[in-house]
Amino acid sequence: MHPYEEIRTEILRRINSQAWPAGFALPHEEKLAEEFGVARGTIRRALSPLVDAGLIERRRRAGTRVVGRKAHSSTLTIPVVRHEIERGGHAYGYKLLRSSLGDDARDDQGLFAGAPLRHIVSLHLSDGRPYQLEDRLVNLEAIPEARDADFSTVSPNEWLIARVPYSSVRTILRAEMPGTNDSKYLKLQRDEPVFVIERQTRLDGNILTLVRMAHPAHGFQMITATDDFQ
Amino acid sequence: MHPYEEIRTEILRRINSQAWPAGFALPHEEKLAEEFGVARGTIRRALSPLVDAGLIERRRRAGTRVVGRKAHSSTLTIPVVRHEIERGGHAYGYKLLRSSLGDDARDDQGLFAGAPLRHIVSLHLSDGRPYQLEDRLVNLEAIPEARDADFSTVSPNEWLIARVPYSSVRTILRAEMPGTNDSKYLKLQRDEPVFVIERQTRLDGNILTLVRMAHPAHGFQMITATDDFQ
DNA sequence: AAGTGGTCTAGACCACTAG
DNA sequence: TAGTGGTCTAGACCACTTT
Structure with missing residues (x-):
């Protein structure tokens, strides 16, 4: 398990356990990098799929927040x-x-x-x-x-x-x-x-x-x- | 439009125009980085969604190949x-x-x-x-x-x-x-x-x-x- | 104006696997 | 075993947007 995967899992755990409830503002990237002992890029890599999945929202200057889950998204594949x-x-x-x-x-x-x-x-x-x-x-x-x-x-x-x-x-x-x-x-x-x-x-x-x-x-x-x- | 977006679009164009047909082996990352005049990381960023979408396949040592399209994938969202x-x-x-x-x-x-x-x-x-x-x-x-x-x-x-x-x-x-x-x-x-x-x-x-x-x-x-x- | 995320770089080392 | 992609770093600069 690579660092970015472990970090992603840990953050997912915090969200699901409500330790970081909906609306919670995450520490900014540099703080997280410090906490997990990795470079900032690794934190970004860990978070990016959570953004895609709609679990967290990020805005410049405003920071990163946990989003209340509103929908389930999944991938539908239609083969030949x-x-x-x-x-x-x-x-x-x-x-x-x-x-x-x-x-x-x-x-x-x-x-x-x-x-x-x-x-x-x-x-x-x-x-x-x-x-x-x-x-x-x-x-x-x-x-x-x-x-x-x-x-x-x-x-x-x-x-x-x-x-x-x-x-x-x-x-x-x-x-x-x-x-x-x-x-x-x-x-x-x-x-x-x-x-x-x-x-x-x-x-x-x-x-x-x-x-x-x-x-x-x-x-x-x-x-x-x-x-x-x- | 950022470099990674332009590169992705250009590669997509080459695939769709059959300039790079199914089975075609792409130049490796360093060659592409050289061609587009960017760092290797930017090439990776351009290609990565194409991997997720199943358009190309990458294997260490074997390189990157265009995949014949076999299915349409799309995201299904089920809201509350x-x-x-x-x-x-x-x-x-x-x-x-x-x-x-x-x-x-x-x-x-x-x-x-x-x-x-x-x-x-x-x-x-x-x-x-x-x-x-x-x-x-x-x-x-x-x-x-x-x-x-x-x-x-x-x-x-x-x-x-x-x-x-x-x-x-x-x-x-x-x-x-x-x-x-x-x-x-x-x-x-x-x-x-x-x-x-x-x-x-x-x-x-x-x-x-x-x-x-x-x-x-x-x-x-x-x-x-x-x-x-x- | 300042702080946050977004992009990019140049480099290093590692992991896998085709030849 | 050599070549390719995969991961990570430390740093820089930029873009946005809140205060």
């Missing part, structure tokens, strides 16, 4: 669907259901500002059972290669992630009563809802793609955990 | 229910439905290893409409004060978060057909599903509390976004 299925030891299957350009690909929410679009509907299967219905709009102005891409064997999900390695993403999670397409393709049980993941992907402010991914609720869940400090 | 409702400009309401000790508080999943428990069922309202049904087990061995706490005016959610400022959390998200209690208290429309958040809270490996929070699907969603580097 094929990897998710294969990691669970299941056989992955994929079927392109529909692909169209132009008027069929409508920008209902006005997000794409009139850009030409491609609309792809596809189905991901796990051991032959419907796992996810993917309904996607791709901005052909931002990704012109998508016009002629062949999505009959590679899903747009994987094709895009390979092409746009990094981008900013907004994800919305919902429970929904199934729509017509959901019922048609997902082989839902009677009254079974769908778990919907909706995602906007942007690069430099331009929206690249909008996707709705619907899962049969039965047997599907998303798991997320805090990155433990301990 | 009251804050969430009030931030939306709605009136918060709370009602304790049931509170019991002993046999009524059963540890169905065997998570609490026989510890004494308190079982609390409560309802959170937004503008008088049911918003969330909270069904919670609290470990009285870990938090003995919870035995006599009064949950008729303060929800266990808030009471606990004030008492245990930091802890590790595992969250599971699901869409479900409503159970008996859900239908009874959430005033669901016909065939309306519920969005369920299930959460285990731990401290130093001991499970403190297990909670199931059910929301009427209609009008409820969770939003999460990547922390943009730009």
